Amino acid sequence: MRAGVDLGGTKIEVLIVEGEREVCGRARRPTPTDGGAEAVVATIALTVEDAADDADVPVDRLTGVGVGSPGAVDAAAGTVGFNSNLAGGWSDPYPFAEELAGRVGTRVRVANDVDAAAGAELALGAGRELPSFLAVWWGTGVGGAVILAGRQWEGNGAAGELGHTVVKLNGRVCPCGRRGCAEAYAGRAAMEARARHLHERGQRTKLFDLMRKANRDRLTSGVWEKALAEDDRLAHELIDDAYDAIAAASASVVNLLDIDGIVLGGGLGTRFGSSATERIRDKMHPHIFNPTRDPAVLPAELGDDGGAIGAALLVG
């Protein structure tokens, strides 16, 4: 039995996994809002203990703990750096694997969160149908992973920044500070900032009322879904822009790499499921150069658990 940790901006999700994907325990805690990397590691250790309890196994009997983390992950070194969001943020590479291993008493491996989730799709999900694909992780940001002939292409260690594909020269400002990135149109954080800006300037929208009714302080996937269901015009416009951006970036990758298709995951991708894959497929089509190509656009099969299952595979 192994533990897989999905470290997110708001919550830490831990699964205890047996075999390839049998979940025999789970636990969740909020991600600390301050205290930096040490606080994050301490909370992960506690959540792993909770999950091990749930599975009725002592923590030190686990084969290992795999962690999928945002930020600049150096998987070989086991470090995580450049993390502006988590627990108040930190910048220098922190010896994440070593510190966590000290607390849980078993080996730890860490990988980029999108890489871990894409690895799960490759091994257990959509990858069984698509030898070469682009994983598109649509959530707070827009992450990517490139699978070529059944293997993840990591470049010099930091491949996958699909969200920072330029889809509109001199376009909208991205949370990263650059202009015209796909994430400037499609990232949940960017969409929320845009909605807030337009709302403050007088544009009507139910988005923020729905947010308050849901007792949230940000526009979650659920809030966006509800606003679309209620035919909120601004929500439709912004989601439409998001689909345009994701489709353009994805089609450009298909044109360059001639891969078999796209796998869509992430918070928003999983929430919108097949309606999102259909919209993206339709919007990619006009940009696909080779008329004999019809790339697949599939929803990530492993859903919300994919990140933690992929993380568990790191110590498989």
Add this chain to the structure above:
Amino acid sequence: MRAGVDLGGTKIEVLIVEGEREVCGRARRPTPTDGGAEAVVATIALTVEDAADDADVPVDRLTGVGVGSPGAVDAAAGTVGFNSNLAGGWSDPYPFAEELAGRVGTRVRVANDVDAAAGAELALGAGRELPSFLAVWWGTGVGGAVILAGRQWEGNGAAGELGHTVVKLNGRVCPCGRRGCAEAYAGRAAMEARARHLHERGQRTKLFDLMRKANRDRLTSGVWEKALAEDDRLAHELIDDAYDAIAAASASVVNLLDIDGIVLGGGLGTRFGSSATERIRDKMHPHIFNPTRDPAVLPAELGDDGGAIGAALLVG
């Protein structure tokens, strides 16, 4: 000794190559303007004979003939199809290698022209410094080739359509009919169409006077260079747009694949050389997501002969 054939829209260039890159004969003929694939193959056979004469070797003593061709090349089948420009164009796959082999009496291999040129850079040029790079072939269109860890990535056989990266959603119409492709801003054909359109609507430019003075019927690389040297405003604007588009598309690829850099070739790329690589490098920089990356932007080392030398490597 092998023959390498660079099949272009206006001319057929043949080199006789000994060893890796020693050129011991050469010949050139205009590409036929009609007659389709058969006329092209017949003219290539004559040009190979001319070049073999120049090298003082009988054609049937050549180890083989390699051809770099535009259009939809199936290297394994030896066919070329979907060719809208050459010799009046043809659409069905034509058994190019077989027909040419019948005429020259030695084995023939055919590859996509940009793939052949990128292969030469990989084996003999910039690839010695950059294990993973994007070849950007800037000419009538904008071609690409992706080299990952010292090997060309071919996808399902048609990888490399960098020119049809979307750099501006709802942007300029591309010669391919789609909107916002890099080639819509950077391809010589698209730039000429744009210049002609603006000139007809009253915008001043020396481009077409320079074209006539040079006794040309299109805006060649040389005409663009001269117009820039004479500070023609429209030429500067259009070339600046081209650099923006190439830089955005290239930076997006670096962000996604985390490769070591870019190699710039093609008619315009070779003509503008280091001034182009410097401009593109400067314009890529604001789009590069990872602050620790500084991708190289190098001019193709093999220059105008690269296409034919790469084609010769196909039968090396």
